[in-house]
Amino acid sequence: MNKTKVRMGMVGGAQGAFIGAIHRIAARLDGLIELVAGSFSADPARSQATATMLGIDPSRCYDSYQQMFIEEAKLPAEQRIDFVAIVTPNHLHFPIAKLAIESGFHVLSDKPATLNLQEALLLEQIVQASDCLYGLTHTYTGYPMIKEARHRIAQGELGTIRKVVVEYSQGWLSRNEDEQAKQAKWRLDPQQAGISCCIADIGVHAANLAEYVSNLEITALCADLNQIVPGRALDDDGTVLLRFNTGCKGVLMASQVALGEENNLNLRIYGDKASIEWSQMEPNSLWLKSHNAPTTLLRAGVALKSQAAQNALRAPAGHPEGYLEAFANIYVNFAKQIEAKKAGSLAANADFDVPGIKEAIRGMAFIENAVEASSKDTKWQPFQIG
C-alpha cells in the first residue's frame, strides 16, 4: 500500500463486470489512487477471486459492503480507504452511498446516483449533514474540450445563449434478438432500471452535458418518449424540447435504436456572438463558429484558454486522448479534492471540478420529469424537483 496515494475501496465490479473494469482503469491511470479494498460481489468467492486478480490484500476483501465500511473504519487513518467507488447495479447505489457516507467515507458513484429522485433528495441531506465528498461519474464532463467550451461560454465568448441542441444516439438496442445480452437485459427491465431505459441511461448524460457546458438550468420541457422496438416496457428513444432559466430554447434527442450509431453524443450551443459544436466521437476537436467569419477549429492542447481543460490533458497536441482519459479526469479530480480536504484547503480548486450531489438530483429529476411530461397531452411542463 502506497501511503502517498488516495486509497480507494470498491463496491461491485467483480471479474467480468464491464463498468467496474472501466472505473479501475480510470482510477489507475494517473497514479494518484490505489485500490486497496473491495467488496466486489455478493458472492464471497467471486469477490475474493477478483481481489486476487487485482492483487488486493485478501484481508481487505470483504463479504459485504457493510462489513467493509465497519472494518475499514477501524483501520488507522493512514491505512483505511479514503473513498468508496460504487459500481453495483443501480438499485444499490443509494443504500451503499448512504452507508458509506454515514461511515465517514467519501463516495464516487457510478451514474445514476439513485433509483429515483426521492432517494437523491435523501442522499443530498445525508451528504450535507456529513463532512464527506460525493462525486458522480458523468464521464463526458471529463473531456478537455468540454471544459474548454464551458470556460469560454462562462467568459461570455458566445454572448447570450439562444439555443442548445444536444443528442445522444446509439444503435445497440436496435434488435429484439440482442435483448438478452447482459447490458441490455437489466436496462429494459422496469424492476431493475426503474421508469425509463433510454432517457435514464443516456438522455440524462445529454441533459447533464447541456447544463454543464451552458451553465444554464432546464426549467420546462415537452417530452416525446417512445418504445420503438416492439414488446418493450420502457422507452428506447426520446426527444425532449427544453426551456432554460434564461428563456434559452433547447432540443435533446436520445435513442438506443438509432441503428448504426455507436455512441453519438454531440452538443451544439448557439449564442448571439458565437456558437460551439462538439462531438464525443472526435472529442479532441471543438468548433467555434462566428457570424460571417471563418470557423475556428480548437484542438486539444493548442492555445486553450481554460485551466481545467489543460489540467485534463496528458500528452501534447495531436496525441489523441479519449473516453478513458475523460473518465480518469473525474477520478483524478475527485482524488485532488480529497487531498485538498485532507490538507485543510478551504475549497477544492474549481479547475478540478467533479459532478456531485446537485447533478445527482437534477439527473434524477430530469428522468422523472421527462417520463411524466411524455405521458401528458399538455405540451409544456415545468421542470420540478421534489
Add this chain to the structure above:
Amino acid sequence: MNKTKVRMGMVGGAQGAFIGAIHRIAARLDGLIELVAGSFSADPARSQATATMLGIDPSRCYDSYQQMFIEEAKLPAEQRIDFVAIVTPNHLHFPIAKLAIESGFHVLSDKPATLNLQEALLLEQIVQASDCLYGLTHTYTGYPMIKEARHRIAQGELGTIRKVVVEYSQGWLSRNEDEQAKQAKWRLDPQQAGISCCIADIGVHAANLAEYVSNLEITALCADLNQIVPGRALDDDGTVLLRFNTGCKGVLMASQVALGEENNLNLRIYGDKASIEWSQMEPNSLWLKSHNAPTTLLRAGVALKSQAAQNALRAPAGHPEGYLEAFANIYVNFAKQIEAKKAGSLAANADFDVPGIKEAIRGMAFIENAVEASSKDTKWQPFQIG
C-alpha cells in the same frame, strides 16, 4: 431560337434578383432549355434591360405576365414558350401559375407554391382541370445521393423505418442589424411572407426532403416555433416533432439564427435493418450504416443502384457536383417531362421525377399546421389538409 430545345418564358428575375439568376443557370446548364421570352419586372424598362442582358429578342420581352401569356399563345406551336418559370415574390406565385396554366403553359414555380394552403388547393384544381404540368423547385430533391437514398429505401434496404431526423439550420438571420438586407426584409415581414419565416422558408424544405426520401407522410405534429431575435413578428427558429403514417417517429429542426451555420441541411433515416445519413454541405456522400457491421460510404458516381441518381450526374466520381447541378436536375427533368408529353408518352419516366402539385399542397399544409400546432397548449395535433 433553337427548335430542338424546350422553350422557357420567365416571370420575375430582373437583373440583380438572386433567385432568378440561379434559375437561369439551372435552366441553361444542360442545354435542353432555351429562355426565349420573359416579363422580368413590373418596371418595363428594367424588364427590357434584363432581356437585353440575356440576349432575348426584344419583341418577346413583355410588360406584364398577362401580356406574355396572351402574345405567346398567339405564336406558332413550334415557336411559343413551352413553360413558364415563376421567380417573382411569393404572393404572385399563385396568380401567375393560375393564369399560365389557364393559358395552356406548363409551370415550373419557385418555392413556395402559393401564399397559403387555400391557394395551393385551388391551384391543384386548376392543374387537374388542365393538360399542363406543374413543377415546384424543391431543389434538394435534385441531389443524386438523395435520389439514391430514396431508391434504396423504396427497395427495402433499410427495412421498416423507425425514425427520421431532419434539420435545416442557417445563421444568416442571427442579427438585428442584418434585417434590412433585401433577402431578410421580406422574409420577416408578415405582409410579404405570410404567417411564418423560418418554417415557411426552410422548414418546409426539410419536411419535403424527409417525405421524399422516406416515402412516408407526416400525419401528426408537435411544434415549438420561436422568435429568438428580439423584435421579430415571425418565427426565426423552430422544432417540430413528427409522426408519419406508418407510426414512424420524427424530429424536424429548423433555424435561421443558428449563428455560424451556413446551410446545414441534413437528414438521417433509421430503419430496423440499416440507416442512412446525408448532409447537403457535402452532398456527394451518403452514409449507409448497419448493425454491428462496418459503415458504408456511398459516393456519387460509384456503384449507385438508382437510375434516377445516375441520371442526375454529369461527371465521373470525384468531380464534385453541387447545388446548381441539383437545381438543374429539377429543370432538366421537367424539360424531359415536357418532351415526353409532346411525344405523347403515356407518362414521364419516374427516373425523371419533379416535385409537383402534391408537394405544393403538403408544403403549404406543413407551414399552416406547424404554426397552428405551435400556438396550442396541446402536445399533438393531426396534420390536416384543408
Add this chain to the structure above:
Amino acid sequence: MNKTKVRMGMVGGAQGAFIGAIHRIAARLDGLIELVAGSFSADPARSQATATMLGIDPSRCYDSYQQMFIEEAKLPAEQRIDFVAIVTPNHLHFPIAKLAIESGFHVLSDKPATLNLQEALLLEQIVQASDCLYGLTHTYTGYPMIKEARHRIAQGELGTIRKVVVEYSQGWLSRNEDEQAKQAKWRLDPQQAGISCCIADIGVHAANLAEYVSNLEITALCADLNQIVPGRALDDDGTVLLRFNTGCKGVLMASQVALGEENNLNLRIYGDKASIEWSQMEPNSLWLKSHNAPTTLLRAGVALKSQAAQNALRAPAGHPEGYLEAFANIYVNFAKQIEAKKAGSLAANADFDVPGIKEAIRGMAFIENAVEASSKDTKWQPFQIG
C-alpha cells in the same frame, strides 16, 4: 444567335465524347457564351448529328476545322465565332490551335496544349505573333478556394513558403481488364498519348496547381515514375521531388493505380507564418493553419479576401459549387477577356485570369523533364525548357 454573347466554335466533342460535353456545360453555365459553330467529328454525318442535337444551324456545322476557320472568317464580325474550343484527341491540339490563331480566332484548348514541348514552344511564337488570346483548361485553377489560397499567399499571409506537397491520386487504371475502356486505351498508348500516361494526364495538373497557388516555379526535380500494372508501356504512377526558384522544397505524387481513390487532388503549402491545405474532393473548404494557434476553416462565400475567388462563386455560402463550376470559371473568365479585348481594354482584369501559353509550355516541359529525370541514375536534374 445572340449578339450579346461571346460566340464559340468547337472542334471535336461529337455525341458521346466525354470531355466535349463537359466543355459545353462549362461554356453554357453562365450564359455569356453561345456555341454557334462546330466541326465535331472527322465523320461529317456524326458531326452534323451533333450539331442537330445541340441546335446549331446546319450551315455552321463544318466537315473539317480547316473549313470552319475559312468559312467563319468570311462571316461578318458580329456573326462569326470569337473563339475556338479544342476538345479533340491530344495530337490534334497543336495543329488546330495553330490554324485557328493564324485564322484570327482566339483559342481555348483542352489540356494538354500540345503533344510535346517543341510544339508548345512553336505555339508560343504563333500566339505572340498574333493578336489572339490563348487559354488552356487547367480546370482546378478555377476553384474559388484555390484562388483564395493564391491571393492570400501573394499577400504574404503564409510568410516564406518552405514546402509544397501536392498529390493527384486516382484508382481507375488499377486493373488490366479496364484498359480497353475508351478513356483508358488512348492514354496508355504511346502513339496517342506520347511519352507519359500518369504524369501527362494528371501529374501535370498537380504541378500546375502547385505553381499557380504558390506563385513559385519549379527549377529542379528528382523523378520516380513507375509502370505498376504489368504490361503497360507508360507510367501509371509517379513521385517527383521538387525544388522551386526560391529554394522551397516540394513533393508531387500522382497515381492512376491508387485503387479506391476517386479524384484525390490535394495541396498543402507550408510557410514560416502559416500554412494552407485544400482538397478537390471537398473544394469549398480551405484550411489555414498557424503555429500554436487554432486552425481556421475558410469556406466558399464566407469572408473571402480575394476578388477573384468571389467572382468565381454564384450561390451563397453553404450551397456547394463543384467541378463544373470551376470549369465554367475558366470559360467565363476567357469570355470576359475576349469582351475586354473587343472593348479595347488595355488588359483583361487579373481577377479573371485564365491559364495560358506560359502554363502550356511549363506543363509540357514538366512532363518531358519528369520522364527524362526518371530515366536517370542521377538524383537531381534542372528543370529545362527547350
Add this chain to the structure above:
Amino acid sequence: MNKTKVRMGMVGGAQGAFIGAIHRIAARLDGLIELVAGSFSADPARSQATATMLGIDPSRCYDSYQQMFIEEAKLPAEQRIDFVAIVTPNHLHFPIAKLAIESGFHVLSDKPATLNLQEALLLEQIVQASDCLYGLTHTYTGYPMIKEARHRIAQGELGTIRKVVVEYSQGWLSRNEDEQAKQAKWRLDPQQAGISCCIADIGVHAANLAEYVSNLEITALCADLNQIVPGRALDDDGTVLLRFNTGCKGVLMASQVALGEENNLNLRIYGDKASIEWSQMEPNSLWLKSHNAPTTLLRAGVALKSQAAQNALRAPAGHPEGYLEAFANIYVNFAKQIEAKKAGSLAANADFDVPGIKEAIRGMAFIENAVEASSKDTKWQPFQIG
C-alpha cells in the same frame, strides 16, 4: 508490492520528464504492471524525490542503474523487478539495455533503441545470447486499427501491395525561437541526437509503421533530407522514396517544420484488390477502399477480424481510445510475454506482439541509410544493414 503483477524498474523519467510520465501511465493503465524500483535521475536527490512522488519504497530507489541491477538481482525472484523500462536520453539507451540484459532483466526501451546501427547490432548479439526479452516502444503499432490493417493485409484482403504512402508531419520545430525548449534542444544537437533530427525522431516511426502494417521490408531508398529552418545542423524535414522487397513502391514524408500540423502520422497502402487508409489523428477509423465499389469505414470495436486488434481495445465502440491506450498496449503485451515466459510457454502469443530487436536494427539502419542516401548524387541506394 503486488505479487500477481509484473514488476517494473525504471531508468530515467524523473519528475518533470515528459516521456517518463507517459511510460508510467502506459505501464499503469491496465493494472498488470507495478513500478517497484527505479533510478530516475543521475541526481540521487531528484531520483529519491521522484520515488517519493510515485510511492516507491525508498530502499528500491537507486543512485545509478548499475546499482539497481546489482541490488535487484540479489532480491528473491518473486520480489525483484522483471523488466527495466528505459526512458533516459538516447545515448544511454544502449549501455543501460546491455547491462540490464546481462544482469538478467528483460528490457522495454524507449525509441530509438541505440545511438546508431553499430550499437543496435551489438545489442542484438547480447539479446540473442541471453534469455531476456527486448521490446521497443514504437507506440503507433499499438493502435487497434493498425493491428486490424496488418491482419487484413496478412490475410490477403488487399491482394498484392503496389504502393505504400506514409507521412509523419509535425510543425512544432517551425521556428528558431522555439529551439531552446527542452524537447527541441537535444533533438537539434548532433552531440545528443546523432546524425539526424527529423528522420531519427519521427521518420523512423513512419518507416516502422509502413513495414509493420504491410509486412514488407524496405530494400532501397532515395532520400531528400532538408534543413529548412536556417541555422540548423540537422535535418528538420525529409522525403524518402522507397522500394520494398516485393518491388512495391513507397513514399515516406516526414517534417517537423510543417507549420500547423500537430502529429499528422498517416498511412495508405494500395493493393491490387483493395486499399487501406489510416490517420493517427483519428485513430479509431480505418478506411477500406475497393475498385468501383463503396468505401468501407471500419471502426474500433465493430466487426473487427483481428484478435490482436480486439485485444487492444478496452471500451465498446464509440468510446474513443487514443495514444495512451496504444502506448499501454505495448506495455501490456510486453507484460503478457513476460508472464508467458515465466509460465514456460513455448512462445508468446502472436496476438500480443511487441516491436523488438529486429525493429531496433531496422530503425537505426533506416536512419543511417536515409542520411547517407540524402548526401549522394546517385538516386537509388540499397538499404544496407551493417
